[in-house]
Amino acid sequence: MTAASPTSTNTPETDDSAAVRILDAALIQFERVGVKKTTIEDIARQxxxxRATVYRRVGSRDDVVTAVFSREVAQVLADLRSLPGKHDTLDDLVADVLVTIVGRWRAHPLVQRLLILEPDRVMPHLTTDSAPTVAMTILTTEALLREAVTAGLLPEPPDLLARAEVLCRVVHSMILAPTGLLPLRTDAELDAFAREYLVPIITR
Structure with missing residues (x-):
């Protein structure tokens, strides 16, 4: 990837667009060399x-890492919102959600790089500092299930939010501890797991 083009002097850049450019640049740098080897100067140049714009619009390097990670999570959740309209059964929807989430996680170059080389950078976002991400994930899951209710795929239970949270906590644990005794490496294995064990969380 090449560096982002410098802002044109003829087209003033808004604060929002500057922040987007900074996060895009940071993602490129983090994927290329990791967080530890990336400086604010590198991000600004990209x-x-x-440098002052980076500090003003996003903050320190740790703030940039948090913002990049949060944006990537938000993008996955946004992609999930398109899934309810693609399925005629709840089983198919839940299986697709699990395969999509785990697949995106496993394939994401930044996440995989940080997990292997700099786990201290990504693990707090999944554990001690995960409250905002977990809350956003639960609310998105509840919204997906409400769409399933509206589409007639699911009778609405009185505790839909609680079921969404249990579902998210199971998937969250699968992300934190990807290996166990069950075979869950392939899409087919994840699909079967979702149908057998996740769907009942919602329906029973």
Whole structure:
């Protein structure tokens, strides 16, 4: 990937667009060399802005890491919102959600790089500092299930939010501890697991 183009002097850049450029640049740098070897100067150069703009629009390097990670999670959740309209059964929907989440996690170059080389950078986002991400995930899952209710795929239970949270906690544990005694490496294995064990969490 090449560096982001410097801002044109003829087209003033908004604060929001500057922040997007900075996060895009940071993602490129983090995937390329990791967080430890990336400086604010590297991010600024890649984004075509000065260091002061990075600090003003996003913050320190740790703030940039948090913002990049949160944006990547939000993008996955946004992709999940398109799934309810693609399925005629709850089983198919739940299986697709699990395969999508785990597949995106396993394939994401930044996540995989940090897990292997700099686990201290990503693990707090999944554990001690995970409250905002977990809350966003639970609410997104509840919204997906409500769409399933509206589509007639599921009778609405009185504790839909609680069921969404249990579902998310199971998937969260699968992400934190990807290996166990059950074979869950392939899409087919994840699909079968979702149908057998996750769907009942919602329906029973």
């Amino acid at each position: 984004a075509g802005v000065d």
